[in-house]
Amino acid sequence: MATMNNIPHLQRRSAMTEISTNWLRCTRCGSRQLKQQVQLADGRYYCPDCLLLGRICADDYLVDLAEPNDFPRKVQPLTWTGKLTEAQKTAATMIQQHFIQRQDHLLWAVTGAGKTEMLFPGIAWALKQGLRVGIASPRVDVCLELMPRLQVAFADTPIMLLHGRQNEPYQYTQLVLCTTHQLLRFYHAFDVLIIDEVDAFPYAQNPQLAFATQQAVKIDGARLFLTATPSRLLLQQVRQGNLALSYLPRRYHGYPLPQPKVRLCFKWQQQLRQRRLPNLLQHLLTTKISQQQRFLLFVPRIELLSVIAPILWEQFPDLKFAVVHAADSQRLVKVQQMRQKYLDCLVTTTILERGVTFPGIDVIVLGADDAVFSAAALVQMAGRVGRSAAQPTGAVDFICAGLSRGVKCACQQIKQVNRKAGFK
Amino acid sequence: MNCLLCQQSFSQALTLADLLYWRPLLTERICSHCQRKLQPITIACPECGRAQNKCEYCRDCQRWLRTQPDQELHNHALFVYNAVLQDFFKRYKSLGDYRLRQAFNADCQRWFRQHPADVYIPIPTDTDSYTRRGFNPVVGLYAPCVPLTNCLKKRPQPIKQAHKKRQARLRTPQLFYFTGDAAQLSGKRILLLDDIYTTGRTMRHAQACLKMAVPNCQVNTFTLAR
Numbered sequence: 223m224a225t226m227n228n229i230p231h232l233q234r235r236s237a238m239t240e241i242s243t244n245w246l247r248c249t250r251c252g253s254r255q256l257k258q259q260v261q262l263a264d265g266r267y268y269c270p271d272c273l274l275l276g277r278i279c280a281d282d283y284l285v286d287l288a289e290p291n292d293f294p295r296k297v298q299p300l301t302w303t304g305k306l307t308e309a310q311k312t313a314a315t316m317i318q319q320h321f322i323q324r325q326d327h328l329l330w331a332v333t334g335a336g337k338t339e340m341l342f343p344g345i346a347w348a349l350k351q352g353l354r355v356g357i358a359s360p361r362v363d364v365c366l367e368l369m370p371r372l373q374v375a376f377a378d379t380p381i382m383l384l385h386g387r388q389n390e391p392y393q394y395t396q397l398v399l400c401t402t403h404q405l406l407r408f409y410h411a412f413d414v415l416i417i418d419e420v421d422a423f424p425y426a427q428n429p430q431l432a433f434a435t436q437q438a439v440k441i442d443g444a445r446l447f448l449t450a451t452p453s454r455l456l457l458q459q460v461r462q463g464n465l466a467l468s469y470l471p472r473r474y475h476g477y478p479l480p481q482p483k484v485r486l487c488f489k490w491q492q493q494l495r496q497r498r499l500p501n502l503l504q505h506l507l508t509t510k511i512s513q514q515q516r517f518l519l520f521v522p523r524i525e526l527l528s529v530i531a532p533i534l535w536e537q538f539p540d541l542k543f544a545v546v547h548a549a550d551s552q553r554l555v556k557v558q559q560m561r562q563k564y565l566d567c568l569v570t571t572t573i574l575e576r577g578v579t580f581p582g583i584d585v586i587v588l589g590a591d592d593a594v595f596s597a598a599a600l601v602q603m604a605g606r607v608g609r610s611a612a613q614p615t616g617a618v619d620f621i622c623a624g625l626s627r628g629v630k631c632a633c634q635q636i637k638q639v640n641r642k643a644g645f646k
Numbered sequence: 647m648n649c650l651l652c653q654q655s656f657s658q659a660l661t662l663a664d665l666l667y668w669r670p671l672l673t674e675r676i677c678s679h680c681q682r683k684l685q686p687i688t689i690a691c692p693e694c695g696r697a698q699n700k701c702e703y704c705r706d707c708q709r710w711l712r713t714q715p716d717q718e719l720h721n722h723a724l725f726v727y728n729a730v731l732q733d734f735f736k737r738y739k740s741l742g743d744y745r746l747r748q749a750f751n752a753d754c755q756r757w758f759r760q761h762p763a764d765v766y767i768p769i770p771t772d773t774d775s776y777t778r779r780g781f782n783p784v785v786g787l788y789a790p791c792v793p794l795t796n797c798l799k800k801r802p803q804p805i806k807q808a809h810k811k812r813q814a815r816l817r818t819p820q821l822f823y824f825t826g827d828a829a830q831l832s833g834k835r836i837l838l839l840d841d842i843y844t845t846g847r848t849m850r851h852a853q854a855c856l857k858m859a860v861p862n863c864q865v866n867t868f869t870l871a872r
């Protein structure tokens with residue numbers, strides 16, 4: 223501590239502050255903690271909500287270095303040679319405009335609109351200005367997929383990739399790609415902060431991450447929120463004028479989002495428990511397998527994976543598939559195998575719904591009416607289909623025991639988006 | 647209530663026995679889904695508490711007892727030290743999430759009710775790790791279940807245990823010294839408490855230290871994981 227006091231531009235903040243006699247607020251993650259629940263045996267208080275970044279106690283200090291923006295100037299940082307469609311170009315210009323004006327901005331783009339490429343001109347502009355740029359995504363898989371694309375697009379710019387499972391030492395870089403949790407490590411660091419999939423778990427209903435994005439960006443910085451399914455809260459921000467909105471309803475290849483087919487199947491759960499596939503599902507799978515159509519099968523709960531896997535093995539011995547869930551240590555490997563077409567099918571829980579692309583697949587959602595599937599999640603799952611220009615169409619089936627609000631809402635949103643894009 | 651292991655919310659299912667017999671209700675802090683991933687130890691080596699198919703000395707213990715027949719232990723462990731418990735101890739001890747101390751209260755309490763002792767003595771930590779963590783993980787685990795008697799102290803250690811090989815760990819000189827009232831413990835059934843049983847070195851040292859100070863006490867040992 224004594225030596226740190228001598229470094230110029232160093233700011234020191236208490237790690238936790240008292241907000242009342244019983245409550246503390248964590249300075250790093252912004253969470254509120256009831257004192258009696260977070261007291262250690264030696265009397266100190268700690269924050270359990272950001273523990274994974276290393277435990278901090280109320281008597282610790284957070285130390286920040288004011289961002290010096292000490293980067294070599296580049297004339298042409300963008301090394302990407304691809305072309306944007308007219309619609310993408312318009313959105314890209316909007317994005318850059320808001321960066322220049324240092325304004326927060328929401329881009330509502332349907333899944334498969336080619337979001338990443340639209341960001342390139344804006345990022346290139348910021349890098350040219352010597353600004354620091356952060357890109358945050360909720361999932362490690364998405365970051366891992368994004369990293370090589372960014373490295374190609376900005377070949378001369380060093381990029382630091384930060385996520386919870388990597389051990390590389392931290393390096394100070396102008397362009398940072400990280401999981402949203404890692405944003406808690408930054409304080410007023412970015413001039414431009416791009417936050418992908420704002421409505422995805424784990425942002426949705428997570429005040430910690432809303433706090434993180436606010437802390438990580440400079441006070442006069444610009445935030446860009448990307449979403450395919452804006453929440454009511456975000457649209458409210460737009461209506462109140464706190465957030466500018468751009469809208470991109472068309473997928474980059476010009477085809478509409480596939481409209482899900484809702485198929486009612488009342489007793490699918492009981493039938494699974496009796497170790498049988500519901501007829502409807504059996505039929506769907508047989509057709510897909512005979513047509514060599516690769517697909518994702520979403521199920522609402524982890525427990526169902528171990529029920530359905532043995533049935534599939536028995537019924538379809540030639541089907542190459544894997545089951546995967548959030549806590550699966552092999553998750554990244556299995557996703558990679560699916561992407562490289564070693565697998566015909568992934569049976570999975572809601573977890574890889576976003577950001578991950580498999581060309582030419584169909585989607586089946588079993589139990590689409592389950593409470594764990596929000597409308598946003600369902601739209602995202604449907605959006606996995608027809609992402610590539612070579613295979614712009616595909617089938618989406620929602621199998622449910624009844625019509626939930628989520629299912630109705632998702633079907634409606636897709637219809638609405640397609641109508642806005644000029645499809646009827 | 648949220649499950650202390652997976653953070654998902656759950657509600658405790660009451661059993662018929664809970665309703666019929668008037669006794670303090672044990673509050674579960676782990677959801678049934680996580681509960682199913684635990685491996686309770688039922689048949690075990692009588693010396694070290696390792697889970698086995700038969701109730702006989704395991705190979706390590708047979709070898710140990712051949713060389714040191716007077717250092718017999720009677721250890722009971724509740725659960726196999728599997729991935730779930732490894733993750734639990736990582737968060738509890740390494741990351742220092744003190745809230746997790748309550749995760750296994752109900753399981754421990756059930757066992758203590760069925761196997762009562764006169765005195766419960768926790769294995770102490772050294773001052774360094776106490777200062778770093780802000781708590782003694784063993785005391786945290788068991789203090790809500792049974793009254794603890796702190797009468798062992800740890801000698802300052804030159805090297806951290808985890809970095810040593812198994813052989814080196816077994817050979818080191820006595821780790822503890824006795825600070826309690828020997829007369830009070832005389833003739834009592836004592837249960838020594840630790841969090842994880844790995845090589846048995848800690849327990850053997852603690853037991854030897856106790857036996858030296860209180861020759862006519864009866865010592866058993868208990869750990870959450872083996």
Ligand SMILES: [Zn+2]
Nearest residue numbers: 248251269272
């Ligand atoms: Zn915190």
Ligand SMILES: [Zn+2]
Nearest residue numbers: 649652677680
């Ligand atoms: Zn649980």
Ligand SMILES: [Zn+2]
Nearest residue numbers: 691694704707
């Ligand atoms: Zn044994």
